[in-house]
Amino acid sequence: MEKLTTLFEAEVTKRVNVETKIIREEYKIELKKAKELYQEELLGQKHSANDVTKKIHDDIREEHQKQKELYHDELRRIKDDQRKASKIVKDDLLEARNEYMNKAQKIHKSYSEYLRMIAVNYSIPYKILVRDAPAEDNNICRGMKKGNLRCNLNGKYDGYCKHHHSQMIRKHTIELVDDLTSIASLDSGSKRLIDFNSVL
Numbered sequence: 410m411e412k413l414t415t416l417f418e419a420e421v422t423k424r425v426n427v428e429t430k431i432i433r434e435e436y437k438i439e440l441k442k443a444k445e446l447y448q449e450e451l452l453g454q455k456h457s458a459n460d461v462t463k464k465i466h467d468d469i470r471e472e473h474q475k476q477k478e479l480y481h482d483e484l485r486r487i488k489d490d491q492r493k494a495s496k497i498v499k500d501d502l503l504e505a506r507n508e509y510m511n512k513a514q515k516i517h518k519s520y521s522e523y524l525r526m527i528a529v530n531y532s533i534p535y536k537i538l539v540r541d542a543p544a545e546d547n548n549i550c551r552g553m554k555k556g557n558l559r560c561n562l563n564g565k566y567d568g569y570c571k572h573h574h575s576q577m578i579r580k581h582t583i584e585l586v587d588d589l590t591s592i593a594s595l596d597s598g599s600k601r602l603i604d605f606n607s608v609l
Contacts (some may be wrong), residue, residue: 417491
């Protein structure tokens, strides 16, 4: 985003320099024409020098004002184009981020359901399975909320959020868990491995 802004600023500066150069050249031409006209009128008609000078100055002032207005209009147009382009880029980035977050949530939900099926089929405590299962790409917290439900926050602290960091089991620590009562039992015939790719 900073690179894009820098490019736009460079483009605006470039355009301003070009327009300024054009205005100066046109101003020089108009000034030259005015001087030539002044000389012709002075020699041909012998009007009052003061009246002719005032007219020329008025013409130059009027032309200069027109060129100045054109310059400011062009500068405003360039800045408006820059703002519109920046807004489009921001909207595209936001849309892409939202799309990624929605996809990550779906994968997280499917992965959690897959782990829960394994926990039920093989009588493994769900929270132990979640803790020791391979980490997800989006680094969702491995902690458990009330009701034996997975936390959906970002696991910034060793795979856990700040609320569930205390649930992390340190290395070389043995935890005795008796959580079989919280897992529904299924018939032995339904206990089989599940292809996680089919769940996704």
